[in-house]
Structures are given as C-alpha cells and as structure tokens.
Amino acid sequence: MRSGTQSTTSSIAILTPMKIIGSPTSPYVRKVRIVFSEKKVEAALELENVWAADTKISATSPLGKVPCLLLDDGEAIYDSRVIVEYADTLSPVGKLIPAGSRERASVKTWEALADGVLDACILARLEATWRPTEQQSPAWIERQMGKVHVGLRQMSEQLGGNAWCHSNQMTLADIAVGCALGYLLLRFPSIQWQTEYPNLDRLYQKLIQRASFIETAPPVA
Ligand code: GSF
Numbered sequence: 001m002r003s004g005t006q007s008t009t010s011s012i013a014i015l016t017p018m019k020i021i022g023s024p025t026s027p028y029v030r031k032v033r034i035v036f037s038e039k040k041v042e043a044a045l046e047l048e049n050v051w052a053a054d055t056k057i058s059a060t061s062p063l064g065k066v067p068c069l070l071l072d073d074g075e076a077i078y079d080s081r082v083i084v085e086y087a088d089t090l091s092p093v094g095k096l097i098p099a100g101s102r103e104r105a106s107v108k109t110w111e112a113l114a115d116g117v118l119d120a121c122i123l124a125r126l127e128a129t130w131r132p133t134e135q136q137s138p139a140w141i142e143r144q145m146g147k148v149h150v151g152l153r154q155m156s157e158q159l160g161g162n163a164w165c166h167s168n169q170m171t172l173a174d175i176a177v178g179c180a181l182g183y184l185l186l187r188f189p190s191i192q193w194q195t196e197y198p199n200l201d202r203l204y205q206k207l208i209q210r211a212s213f214i215e216t217a218p219p220v221a
Pocket of ligand 1: 025026027028029063064065066067079080081115122
C-alpha cells in the first residue's frame with residue numbers, strides 16, 4: 001500500500017490525498033470514480049473543464065485530457081485505463097481485474113470495447129458541436145456512429161444471458177460497459193439500445209442500483 005494511505009477495515013474507506021482531475025459528465029472520469037468507490041479508496045474530484053479557454057489541464061496532463069490522477073507527491077497518472085489498473089491495486093476490496101493473464105486480457109478487451117464505443121461517440125459529437133457547420137463531415141459522423149452500433153451489438157452478443165460481462169461477478173468490464181451505456185443515455189438518447197438489447201439494459205439496471213453509479217451519475221443538463 002502506498003505511503004500516506006490509511007489502512008482500515010474493508011467497510012471503511014481508505015483516505016488518501018489523491019485527486020482525480022476531471023468533469024462530472026466525462027464517462028472516462030466516471031469509470032475512474034466508480035472504480036475508486038468500489039475499491040473504497042477515497043480520491044477527491046477536482047473539477048476541470050478541458051474545453052474552457054483558460055483550462056490549466058496541460059499543466060498536469062500533457063495531452064490536455066481528463067481523467068488525470070494526481071498522486072500525493074505530484075506525479076500525474078493517465079489515462080483512465082492506467083488509472084483504473086492502478087486503483088485496483090490500492091485496496092484488497094473487490095478485485096475488479098483478474099490476476100490471471102488470459103482473464104485479465106478478456107476484461108481489458110471488454111474495457112477497450114466500451115471505451116472504443118465512447119471514443120466513437122465523442123468523435124461524432126465533437127464533429128457536430130466543435131467544428132463550424134460548413135466544416136462538418138456527415139460521412140465522418142456516420143463512420144463513428146457505425147462503430148457505436150457495431151460495438152453495442154458486440155457487447156450484447158458477448159454478454160448473452162450471463163449475469164456479468166466476465167465470470168460470475170462484477171469486474172471492470174461491467175463498470176466500463178455501464179459508463180458507456182450511461183453516456184449514450186446522456187448524449188445520444190435517440191439510440192434505442194435499451195429496446196434493441198434487453199440484456200444490456202438488464203445489466204445496466206443492475207449497475208445503476210450501486211452506490212458507486214448513483215454517486216457518479218452525470219448531472220442532467
Ligand atoms: C480518453 C480521455 C478523453 O478523451 C482515457 O482517459 O481513457 N483514452 C482517454 N477525455 C476527454 C473528455 S471526455 O470527452 O470524456 C478530454 O479530456 N478531451 C479533451 C481533448 O482536448 O480531447
């Protein structure tokens with residue numbers, strides 16, 4: 001365990017001076033916050049709007065992206081996949097990434113799939129919101145939305161009738177999928193994934209009952 005952390009019983013949160021730099025609507029930030037919550041390791045959220053003209057994000061995160069985890073000695077850890085892997089080692093509570101290499105790769109592939117759906121969503125959204133109208137490419141948006149739809153179908157097929165994405169317990173795979181599905185509801189409510197893929201909805205409804213998902217629900221705009 002890192003110095004500066006306070007080890008306690010599993011029912012009490014571990015207090016650390018770590019900070020998660022991010023925004024409450026970023027799905028990657030949410031994934032990180034959910035993992036910290038599930039691991040019962042506290043890290044304060046330091047709000048940063050990376051889209052604001054005066055953002056200071058590149059002082060800590062050179063690529064100008066959130067999430068970024070700031071350790072107590074000032075070291076910055078990014079991106080979300082590195083942070084969650086690190087967070088999983090910080091407490092013995094509820095292992096979210098299996099130790100075995102094959103199983104680990106399966107869970108991380110689920111995460112790559114869910115994050116990849118998010119990457120495509122964000123590229124499509126930025127094309128429509130960031131670029132001036134005359135520069136926007138409908139073909140680019142269509143390409144990205146195609147990835148979103150194929151990704152959703154893949155998630156649904158892989159989940160099948162299972163209770164969880166991987167093995168018989170919740171892992172990082174479910175958290176990553178839950179964050180992607182939650183982001184779709186927030187930013188792409190016209191995508192009817194809940195009716196098209198009832199098994200994904202069943203998983204999602206189970207996840208959003210958890211304190212970690214409730215605490216990190218994005219604010220409704
Ligand atoms: C993606 C982070 C990201 O794109 C990760 O952490 O997993 N692979 C990275 N973050 C966005 C915010 S968001 O859309 O959730 C970001 O910070 N974008 C700023 C920019 O300049 O691209």
